[in-house]
Amino acid sequence: MPLTGLQVFKLLPNTNCRECGYPTCLAFAMKLAAGKESLDKCPYASPEACAALGAASAPPIRGVTVGRGPRAITVGEETVFFRHEKTFVRRPGLFRVLGTAADRDALLDAWRALRIERAGEVFQVDGVAIPESPGSPDAAAAASERGFPVALLAATPEGATAMAERIKDQRPLLVPPAGADLGAYASLAARLGVPLVVSGADLNALATAAMDATRAGVTDILLEPPGADLRGLHHSLSAIRRGALDRIHPGLGHPVFLRIAAGEFEKAVVGITKFASLLTIEDHGGETWLPLWTLRQNIYTDPQKPLQMQPGVYSIGEPDATSPLLITTNFSLTYFIVSTEVEATGLACHLAVVDAEGLSVLTAWSAGKFSGDRVAKSLRAMQATERVSHRIAIIPGYVSVISGELEDALGDGWRVLVGPQEASDLAPFFRDVWGAGDKPPNLP
Amino acid sequence: MSLELKPKKWAGAIREVTLGAGSRRPVTVGGGNGLPLHTFEASFPHRPAFALEITDIAPPRWIDTVRQPWNGVLGQPAAAARRAVDEFGADLLMLHLVGTHPDRGNRSPEDAAADIRAVLDSVRVPLIVKGPGAGPKQNDVLARVAEECQGEGLALHSACQEEYKTLAAVAVAYGHVLVAESPIDMNIAKQLNILLADASMDLRRTLIDPLTGGLGYGLEYTYSVMERIRLAALGGDAMLNSPMICLVGEEAWKAKEVKASGGVHWEVATAFALIEAGAEVLVLRHPESLARLRKQVDCWFGGDTCR
Numbered sequence: 076m077p078l079t080g081l082q083v084f085k086l087l088p089n090t091n092c093r094e095c096g097y098p099t100c101l102a103f104a105m106k107l108a109a110g111k112e113s114l115d116k117c118p119y120a121s122p123e124a125c126a127a128l129g130a131a132s133a134p135p136i137r138g139v140t141v142g143r144g145p146r147a148i149t150v151g152e153e154t155v156f157f158r159h160e161k162t163f164v165r166r167p168g169l170f171r172v173l174g175t176a177a178d179r180d181a182l183l184d185a186w187r188a189l190r191i192e193r194a195g196e197v198f199q200v201d202g203v204a205i206p207e208s209p210g211s212p213d214a215a216a217a218a219s220e221r222g223f224p225v226a227l228l229a230a231t232p233e234g235a236t237a238m239a240e241r242i243k244d245q246r247p248l249l250v251p252p253a254g255a256d257l258g259a260y261a262s263l264a265a266r267l268g269v270p271l272v273v274s275g276a277d278l279n280a281l282a283t284a285a286m287d288a289t290r291a292g293v294t295d296i297l298l299e300p301p302g303a304d305l306r307g308l309h310h311s312l313s314a315i316r317r318g319a320l321d322r323i324h325p326g327l328g329h330p331v332f333l334r335i336a337a338g339e340f341e342k343a344v345v346g347i348t349k350f351a352s353l354l355t356i357e358d359h360g361g362e363t364w365l366p367l368w369t370l371r372q373n374i375y376t377d378p379q380k381p382l383q384m385q386p387g388v389y390s391i392g393e394p395d396a397t398s399p400l401l402i403t404t405n406f407s408l409t410y411f412i413v414s415t416e417v418e419a420t421g422l423a424c425h426l427a428v429v430d431a432e433g434l435s436v437l438t439a440w441s442a443g444k445f446s447g448d449r450v451a452k453s454l455r456a457m458q459a460t461e462r463v464s465h466r467i468a469i470i471p472g473y474v475s476v477i478s479g480e481l482e483d484a485l486g487d488g489w490r491v492l493v494g495p496q497e498a499s500d501l502a503p504f505f506r507d508v509w510g511a512g513d514k515p516p517n518l519p
Numbered sequence: 520m521s522l523e524l525k526p527k528k529w530a531g532a533i534r535e536v537t538l539g540a541g542s543r544r545p546v547t548v549g550g551g552n553g554l555p556l557h558t559f560e561a562s563f564p565h566r567p568a569f570a571l572e573i574t575d576i577a578p579p580r581w582i583d584t585v586r587q588p589w590n591g592v593l594g595q596p597a598a599a600a601r602r603a604v605d606e607f608g609a610d611l612l613m614l615h616l617v618g619t620h621p622d623r624g625n626r627s628p629e630d631a632a633a634d635i636r637a638v639l640d641s642v643r644v645p646l647i648v649k650g651p652g653a654g655p656k657q658n659d660v661l662a663r664v665a666e667e668c669q670g671e672g673l674a675l676h677s678a679c680q681e682e683y684k685t686l687a688a689v690a691v692a693y694g695h696v697l698v699a700e701s702p703i704d705m706n707i708a709k710q711l712n713i714l715l716a717d718a719s720m721d722l723r724r725t726l727i728d729p730l731t732g733g734l735g736y737g738l739e740y741t742y743s744v745m746e747r748i749r750l751a752a753l754g755g756d757a758m759l760n761s762p763m764i765c766l767v768g769e770e771a772w773k774a775k776e777v778k779a780s781g782g783v784h785w786e787v788a789t790a791f792a793l794i795e796a797g798a799e800v801l802v803l804r805h806p807e808s809l810a811r812l813r814k815q816v817d818c819w820f821g822g823d824t825c826r
Contacts, residue, residue, distance in 0.1 A: 157750075159743040193735070279522040306819045310559040314524050324522050340784055341815055344791045348742075362781030366734055366788045369776070373739035374792075408737045415736075415775050419580070503622050 078128070080108040086124035087117065094118055136319050136328050139270050139295040141168065141202060141248045141353070142224025148201050150297075150352035151330035156316055162377040165330075167346070168353045169367060170202040170226050173214055180217055187221045191368070194407050195385070198368040202226060204250075204355035207234035212241040219245045226250055226355055228334075232259035243267045248353070250332070253299055257284055258291075265292030272332045274299035278314055282326030289326075297332040297353060305345055308333075312349045340367075347371050383433035384410045388459045392423030396464040399424045399509055401494065402450060403471060404431035404439045416498035422505050427459040427468075436471045447480025454485070469509075472496035526560035529553060529753035533799070534723055534760050535565070538611060538696055539645025540672030546610050546645050548799040549762035555749060555797040556819065566820040567794055569809050570611035570647055570802045572768050573599040575626065575634045576618035584782045585772050585804045597637040604642045607806035608813065613647040613676070613766075614638055619660045620651035628663035635664050639671060647674040647698070647764075647802065658685045665689040674698055674764075677728055680711050687718040698764055700728040703740045705747050705759070712758045722757075726764045726800065733770030734789040741765070745796035765793045768804030783807045791815070 084104035095116040097103040106112035107128065114120050114128050138152040148168045155161045176182055183203065191198040202224035205215045211227075211234065218225050219242040226248040229235035239249055250272040251260040257273060264271035271293045275281030278301065285296050300315060302308030318327040330352035335343045337357040346354050347370050356363065384405040391414055403413050405428045417424050429450050431439035439445035454460055454468070468485065469492045470478060478491040485491075495504045532552035539545040546568050553561020577594035578586075588607075592598040596614055603609045616631045618624035638646060648664055650657040661675050662685060670693070677700035678686040690697040699715060701708040708727050716722055729748065732741045745763055752760035771777070771786040786808040790801050794816070803809050 157743075157746050158739070159747055278524070282522050304818055305815055306556075306558060309556060313554075313557065314559075317527075318522070318524060323524065327522075341787065341791055341811065344788050345795070348792050348795050361779070362784055365776055365779075366781075366784045369735040370738070370788050370792065373735065374742070376739050378739065378743055408732065408740070411736050415773060418775060500622065 078108055080105040083108045083128065086121070086127055088119045088121075090119065092119070134328075135322060136330060137295070138165070139297060139330055139352075141226070141246055141270060142222075143245050144222055146201075146222045146224060147246070148224050148353075153316070153330075153350070153352075154320070156320060158374060159378050162379060163375050165352065166371055166375045167351055168201040168224070169364070169371070170204045170224075170353065170355045171200045171359060172204045172206065172228070172355050172357045173218065174206075175208050175210060175214075179214060183218055183221050183223070187223070191365070193369065193372065194411070195383070196372050198364075198372075202353075204228055205238065207231065207238065212237045215242050215247065219247070224248070226353070228355065229260070232263065235260060236263055239263060239267055239269060243269065246270065248272065248297065248332075250299075250355075253334075257287060261288045261291035261293055264288070268294070270295035270297060272297045272299050275301060277301055278311060278318070278327075281311075281315075282318075282324045285326035285329055296329045298327070298329050299332045299334075305342060308342065309345055309349060312345070312351065316350045343367050344370060348374055380433070383407060384428050386428050386430040386453065387457050388462055389414065389426045389428060390423070391417045391426055392421075394423040394425050394462075396462070398422070398463065399469055399505070400427060400459060400463050400465075400467065401425065401469045402427045402429060402454070404429055404434060404436050404445060406431065406433050406435045406439075409435050413498045413501075416501050420502045420505050422509075425459065425462050427454055427457065429453040437473045440474045440477070445474060445477070447477040447482075448484050450477065450481055451484035460485070460489070466490060467492055469494045527553065527557075529561075529755075531753045531755035531757070531760055533749075533752055533762055536696060536723055536726060536762050538568075538647070538672060538674050538800075540694060541670040542639065542643065543645045543671055544643050545672065553753070555795055558819065563820060565799075566816050567799050567801060568610040569813060569816075570613045570800060571603040571607060571609040571806065571809060572613045572615055572766075572802050572804050573603060573638075574615050574617050575631065576624055578615075578617060579623060580773075581804070582772060582778060582782070584777065585768075588806050596634045597641040600638045600642045603806075604644050607809055609644065609809065611645050611647060611800065612638065612642065613649055613802045615649040615769075616651060616660055616664075619656060621654075621656060623651075628660045631660045632663050632667035635668055635673075639668065645672060645674070647676055647800075649676040649766075658682070661686055662689045665693045665695055668695075669693040672696060674726060676700070676764075676766075678711070678715070680707055680714070683711065683714060684718060687715050687720050690724065691719050691721075696724045696726060698726045698728050699761070700730060703730045703732065703737070703744050705744055705751065708744075708748060709751075709756070709758045712761060716758070722761060725761050727759075727761045728764050728766065731765045731767060731770045731789075731793065733767075733772075733774050734785055734792070735774055735776060736770065738789060738792060742792055742796045745793065745798065749797040762799035763797055764800040764802065765790070765798040766802045767793065767798075768802055768808075772804055783811070787811050 087100040091099045095103045136151045140149040150165045186200040203218040204226040206228040207230040215238045227238045253274045273284040300311035302311045333346045333351040333354045335356045431444040466489045475493040533549040535550040537547045550564040618626040650661045674696040677698040699711045732738045767790045771789040777785045
């Protein structure tokens with residue numbers, strides 16, 4: 076917990092020597108407590124003062140990096156309980172559990188190639204979890220060679236050693252069996268300098284295990300929370316986060332590790348929403364992964380920033396020069412709704428996404444970011460006007476007022492057609508106003 | 520060093536709201552005095568309730584995955600209601616009067632009232648009635664339905680900041696619950712409840728619909744606004760402590776991803792995240808989502824450990 080000015084003041088020599096640049100030690104203490112000054116400026120600070128201030132300014136949850144190279148992943152470093160208080164910062168790593176399949180290398184190659192772009196983020200398999208088996212050191216090496224961060228799901232200290240030694244320079248995450256005696260695993264993690272997962276039957280045992288691992292020389296620790304069912308797990312997850320933020324026990328200030336067995340989709344949902352930082356997931360299919368990736372994207376989006384699309388002309392279906400040209404803002408939510416609705420109509424369209432600083436249509440218009448001039452300039456810049464031969468631009472119904480201004484600004488025979496207010500009414504709009512086929516309408 | 524975690528105590532609690540009266544078996548939601556699902560430190564007299572959505576006409580926009588369990592009864596509200604309650608185990612039903620929309624059949628308020636009557640005659644669970652949406656038709660339909668079903672404790676969906684007076688009046692006059700909808704905005708949610716209280720609505724008869732964004736389509740906005748509303752309510756704000764209702768199904772099944780991947784996961788993820796944020800009434804479309812969520816919630820509030 077951060078120290079108050081008075082607490083800091085008690086750690087200073089109270090000589091008012093002014094060498095720090097402040098008239099009194101108290102004034103300097105106030106600046107220190109606010110994080111606006113560094114203790115380096117006090118030449119007489121005691122080692123105790125340095126230690127106390129250092130501990131107080133350390134993040135409540137440590138960062139832990141797994142893997143090396145471009146795909147290495149850092150988790151932890153969270154500072155809030157609710158995302159709206161600031162934001163969640165480190166997206167949890169979703170690791171895929173590799174079984175003992177015969178086609179191991181082909182599978183790993185496919186996982187490495189997997190890339191799904193969604194709303195400005197690339198979804199990929201963040202790492203590979205290898206359960207201990209006779210072939211697991213080879214499997215760990217194969218995953219590591221492909222650049223994946225690796226979690227080693229050990230069953231025995233000997234197996235853990237064989238796997239970890241094989242890729243010890245790649246910062247694998249060592250995961251002992253839940254509830255196992257920590258001793259041998261902690262020595263191994265300390266000796267190789269790799270991160271370690273600790274567990275405990277209850278929160279007290281968990282926090283104690285983390286302290287024991289630290290004493291054994293392990294620097295990077297993840298906590299595997301207790302919980303016999305989803306309710307128990309949720310309790311642990313909430314208590315660990317709250318305890319870490321309130322700094323009630325130093326053993327709680329680490330990121331959380333969670334195993335998701337086959338079919339445990341709801342557990343993964345709770346993990347992603349409630350503070351888990353690294354999850355190993357047994358299911359491989361897109362029907363599991365796509366919603367989880369998307370949920371993580373939603374929860375870890377910075378609530379202080381509107382989600383924005385890259386401005387530009389997006390093709391829905393395979394539009395040609397006779398297809399409708401629709402205009403909307405670059406607020407991602409707006410884009411998603413409009414593009415989904417357009418797709419549902421079955422009519423191919425050009426969708427021009429105009430830079431409105433990530434605001435929705437009405438908000439953007441009220442803020443002057445969606446005026447006729449601005450939209451026209453943007454359409455020309457993205458060469459939207461060259462995509463079609465018909466010279467008709469369709470604007471959202473909420474901003475019908477800009478139609479005259481936009482026609483003037485576009486000039487050159489362009490006409491503006493006012494679309495529906497809600498994207499869900501695009502189908503009747505296309506049917507009744509645009510015309511039944513793909514042909515431009517006969518306008519009055 | 521031993522570990523001591525003090526339970527968190529709050530000044531306020533969520534209001535209890537009872538849906539259904541008259542010939543209905545009532546369902547009460549709300550009453551919790553802590554953060555959602557924090558059963559380890561707060562008390563929750565009622566668990567979240569699940570509604571299934573049925574429609575007056577064959578729903579034009581449902582994809583095959585979600586139509587399939589309703590084969591043979593789509594657009595037949597009474598038969599669909601029986602299936603939803605008897606086979607699928609819904610606590611509540613939401614009849615969406617989609618066919619009363621001027622662009623989707625323009626059915627009359629009388630037709631709507633007849634549909635509701637048929638549903639009330641076939642099942643005994645409380646009923647949420649969703650009108651055709653904004654515009655004059657919304658009030659015409661819901662006012663007629665409210666009158667027809669006097670004393671049945673329907674939940675009328677929904678009133679908004681711009682248009683609430685008629686529905687508040689009929690809800691008061693005929694003994695119904697009113698859903699107050701705000702566009703993912705805590706201030707408007709509060710303002711609307713103040714307006715409803717001024718219009719003689721008993722706030723023990725209102726629900727907040729914070730407007731649901733489906734997974735991948737604004738879920739995070741709904742999630743955070745609900746967390747903030749819940750915190751305000753627990754802090755003692757009596758104008759924000761109504762239970763919240765989320766129309767999960769219609770948003771989750773809109774996602775283009777549900778066509779490619781399993782839609783039930785999409786609906787479950789949306790619903791579960793919103794329960795964590797404070798949803799107390801969840802309107803779903805797929806019975807499998809209902810079964811999966813029910814299992815988790817029953818475990819959660821049931822007392823015994825289960826997997």
